[in-house]
Amino acid sequence: MIWLTILTMTLIIFASRYLFLDPRLPIKLNYQTQRFLSYSSPAVLTAIWAPIVFLPDNKTIDLTYTNPYLIGAVVAALIAWKTKNVLLTAVISMTVFFIVSL
Numbered sequence: 683m684i685w686l687t688i689l690t691m692t693l694i695i696f697a698s699r700y701l702f703l704d705p706r707l708p709i710k711l712n713y714q715t716q717r718f719l720s721y722s723s724p725a726v727l728t729a730i731w732a733p734i735v736f737l738p739d740n741k742t743i744d745l746t747y748t749n750p751y752l753i754g755a756v757v758a759a760l761i762a763w764k765t766k767n768v769l770l771t772a773v774i775s776m777t778v779f780f781i782v783s784l
Contacts, residue, residue: 754779
């Protein structure tokens with residue numbers, strides 16, 4: 683049953699992506715829909731990282747300097763803002779996170 687669910691969801695996701703990515707298909711979105719969908723990636727990413735950074739123990743909000751997730755996120759935000767380099771941001775922020783975690 684689990685494999686059937688995984689395969690079904692894979693088919694649904696692939697089909698929905700293929701309809702918009704294949705240039706031969708005549709499906710076009712209007713400007714308002716494209717603008718509306720441009721907010722979906724930041725919203726989903728925020729929903730993923732915010733609980734990890736601010737609720738590391740899944741109980742209380744941790745905004746202290748001893749929270750390695752918060753320190754790593756702040757470092758990542760600063761490096762991304764200054765350099766606009768994804769690889770450099772990921773490597774340095776992960777290094778800072780692991781050093782603070784020790």
